């Protein structure tokens with residue numbers, strides 16, 4: 001994916017800042033060099049890279065890190081903010097009636113994106129229609145029709161007509177019931193005059209509310225010229241970057257966005273109609289840097305905390321950090337997790353918890369289903385305070401007693417103890433790998449809800465990029 005190795009190489013460089021509270025000019029140089037290397041390799045325009053690195057350098061040295069922030073945190077935050085700034089805001093796509101015109105070179109992914117976007121709008125509750133005006137490429141009609149069938153959205157095209165402008169006009173009339181019209185246009189191998197004049201005519205006919213340029217992520221510096229020319233002829237409001245699921249570099253597309261002063265609206269991440277994402281700058285860069293999706297995570301945790309409420313008690317998440325992970329902690333975690341949604345998704349959003357670490361966890365760690373949780377809770381209700389505090393001390397006689405008391409099988413009691421051990425082990429790996437944001441987030445949760453840390457500590461592992 002775009003700039004793929006930026007995250008890992010940058011993390012490596014940032015590791016050299018471990019333990020430092022002040023940052024030197026040489027430190028910043030190193031970090032900046034790494035960023036430059038990755039961005040240039042990913043085909044981002046040189047002058048953009050230089051501007052960005054100058055800003056990172058300047059800010060890292062001039063700005064006073066907030067109290068309690070490590071040098072590493074400080075620099076990472078600036079890098080993050082500057083990268084978010086580089087990719088810019090997401091194109092405004094209001095959920096209302098509108099006409100969208102798609103432009104782009106042949107094979108960039110216009111037809112696929114038209115169907116995907118229509119699917120996306122339909123999921124947002126709007127009624128979309130795709131109008132296919134590509135009379136240039138044989139097969140475009142059938143492809144669009146098939147994709148729209150799969151997306152379960154309305155489609156208009158006319159394989160017997162060779163006038164794209166006429167198709168566009170008739171298409172708008174024929175689909176007048178639709179709320180969102182997506183007009184797909186023909187591409188060419190290269191920018192040619194007849195392509196430009198054709199799209200200008202279609203533009204005048206459909207009078208779109210926004211025109212989006214579809215760019216293949218693999219496009220390099222050529223993106224710049226393309227973007228400028230389409231921008232001059234029909235005005236580009238936003239960009240759709242396709243094929244981000246491949247090995248593409250994507251930097252060219254970023255450059256084009258900057259060049260046309262436009263923004264990114266959607267990302268294409270596969271060949272199926274559902275493989276589309278609305279572009280969210282913060283999430284995009286967080287993932288890029290391997291930081292997990294901090295923003296989404298924080299929001300979700302906060303929501304979960306509100307739902308969990310602050311009924312009790314003397315439970316202290318900080319104790320967990322000190323290594324005392326009791327069954328009470330586990331109970332709290334299970335509750336919070338329950339409120340947060342599927343564990344897999346949560347783990348994807350936790351800094352440093354991307355695929356690798358998650359894959360290393362035993363399958364069982366992910367498999368705390370609601371049903372199992374309920375059984376666990378019933379079992380815990382039959383345990384004494386002392387057993388809850390020190391589950392490792394629970395022997396066979398106690399297992400038998402707890403099983404009898406809770407009406408569960410002995411096997412289930414042992415399963416609970418096993419699950420606790422596993423979570424405790426995972427937590428141990430996690431210790432020390434948490435600093436800055438994570439700790440602050442935990443403190444915040446502790447202060448606001450007292451309710452739990454949303455399953456994070458127990459399931460965490462490895463070092464997030466904020467970890468010192």
Ligand SMILES: Nc1nc2c(ncn2[C@@H]2O[C@H](COP(=O)(O)OP(=O)(O)OP(=O)(O)O)[C@@H](O)[C@H]2O)c(=O)[nH]1
Pocket residue numbers: 104105106107108109110111112113134137140143185186187188214242243244245246267268269270271275
């Ligand atoms: N892997 C992957 N493939 C994609 C994506 N978007 C489009 N494709 C593929 O790219 C190829 C070209 O896509 P089209 O949608 O036909 O491109 P187009 O711009 O409409 O092409 P013309 O009509 O010839 O101008 C097709 O094989 C698509 O399946 C994507 O996000 N990921």
